[in-house]
Amino acid sequence: MQPEIFFDSEKCTGCGKCVQACPEGAIEIHEGRSRTDRGLCQGIGKCAEVCPNEARSLMGKHVTAGEVFKEVAADSIFYQRSGGGVTLGGGEPLAQPKFAISLLKLCKDAGIHTALDTCGYARWETVKQVLEFVDLVLYDFKHMDPVEHEKYTGVSNDLILENVKRIHHDLSVPSIARIPVIPGYNDSVENIEATAKFIITELGNETNVHLLPYHRLGESKYDSLEKSGDTVYITPSSEEHMAELKQIVESFELAVYIGG
Numbered sequence: 720m721q722p723e724i725f726f727d728s729e730k731c732t733g734c735g736k737c738v739q740a741c742p743e744g745a746i747e748i749h750e751g752r753s754r755t756d757r758g759l760c761q762g763i764g765k766c767a768e769v770c771p772n773e774a775r776s777l778m779g780k781h782v783t784a785g786e787v788f789k790e791v792a793a794d795s796i797f798y799q800r801s802g803g804g805v806t807l808g809g810g811e812p813l814a815q816p817k818f819a820i821s822l823l824k825l826c827k828d829a830g831i832h833t834a835l836d837t838c839g840y841a842r843w844e845t846v847k848q849v850l851e852f853v854d855l856v857l858y859d860f861k862h863m864d865p866v867e868h869e870k871y872t873g874v875s876n877d878l879i880l881e882n883v884k885r886i887h888h889d890l891s892v893p894s895i896a897r898i899p900v901i902p903g904y905n906d907s908v909e910n911i912e913a914t915a916k917f918i919i920t921e922l923g924n925e926t927n928v929h930l931l932p933y934h935r936l937g938e939s940k941y942d943s944l945e946k947s948g949d950t951v952y953i954t955p956s957s958e959e960h961m962a963e964l965k966q967i968v969e970s971f972e973l974a975v976y977i978g979g
């Protein structure tokens with residue numbers, strides 16, 4: 720939820736300028752290179768400004784909905800020609816609903832198609848208020864077993880599944896079901912079958928399914944955030960396994976795409 724400092728240790732010469740510049744005293748030199756106490760760092764970015772070697776950079780910044788919309792509006796001709804639009808992703812856009820509503824409303828007023836990419840874990844009132852300005856929902860299905868869901872995400876899937884049913888039945892906003900396929904976590908035949916069964920039963924066959932193969936693009940970011948210890952190394956699924964899962968979803972007469 721906050722800007723963070725990316726650090727490339729290969730570029731650091733240990734000059735100490737960042738140590739002097741940090742108002743929080745969050746940086747020290749250790750074994751010839753700078754090291755950040757992430758608990759103290761406020762993501763202000765003074766260290767990035769003074770680093771002579773671009774070893775530090777500030778990722779993320781606070782912006783208003785109006786500022787983002789200016790960027791969006793600059794590409795509006797492109798959206799008209801391509802039939803595209805704006806997708807709010809994340810992170811999680813429902814975690815900052817006021818901002819999401821302001822930006823989506825600006826887009827809708829300008830006639831720009833809007834989509835929301837969400838995990839669906841939010842109070843129904845919040846979901847309803849945001850979706851008033853959304854044309855299409857990209858909805859994550861991580862695991863159908865509530866116990867497994869809680870084990871890996873920290874929360875049960877009860878609210879998430881209830882919300883997607885209400886989006887379909889009460890609001891009639893079209894959705895795409897997105898399943899991030901994480902080997903060893905949710906890629907079993909049983910889980911994919913259970914997910915497809917839920918989608919066809921509750922959302923109908925007009926809901927397309929996207930199977931999203933796990934990728935490793937995030938791993939280098941953990942290094943840059945000095946959080947390598949948090950990295951879980953997972954081998955992506957084989958093409959054969961993805962094809963098998965696709966066939967399972969198709970057997971429920973749902974349209975399925977690998978990727979999304």
Ligand code: SF4
Nearest residue numbers: 731732734735737770
């Ligand atoms: S200012 Fe840059 S090069 Fe100097 S110690 Fe800090 S990160 Fe390293």
